[in-house]
Amino acid sequence: AQSVTQPDIHITVSEGASLELRCNYSYGATPYLFWYVQSPGQGLQLLLKYFSGDTLVQGIKGFEAEFKRSQSSFNLRKPSVHWSDAAEYFCAVVNSGGYQKVTFGTGTKLQVIP
């Protein structure tokens, strides 16, 4: 069965500092991976996605993520965090067929301090 682990429940960074949010997945085949962001009281917005090809994918809002098959990881990064990046971030893996079962991690809440 597919699963996603986000080991950090809560992360605090200073504005302007770099950010890395960790995501580890378990899936039997080549995974399709996503990162979503959720602002308080809002739905989920897609940041970026990985299907195949280049293992470094660029997303919106200056985010990027790197797929590392050997480590079963798909970590999200941003070189310089802005106060508006404070939100909760979810990593997700989707199966490659059928009804499109998506498994989400439990999320990482990001706090940005001035």
Place this chain on the structure above:
Amino acid sequence: SQTIHQWPATLVQPVGSPLSLECTVEGTSNPNLYWYRQAAGRGLQLLFYSVGIGQISSEVPQNLSASRPQDRQFILSSKKLLLSDSGFYLCACGHLNSNQPQHFGDGTRLSIL
């Protein structure tokens, strides 16, 4: 592009009362539709999914039910709410055999008193 509408945005209900949350989708046809619940610190839990009108699959046993009376309408219901039904409910849209990401509505915050 797809747009997902959910209403109401916020709902406060007493224990034992009925529930009806609605989700409608624009900009696509024959979508897969999903209901998720998000409880504090527990991520997203898939409750129901539907691949077509009248077709509902339940992922977890619970006090809730879902219906899909039209292609782009998905309803989450309960006859008698429990305290444990409190949470943030999200509707999502995807497509069969697709690796494209799901799109989400803005959610409904349900508080049970």
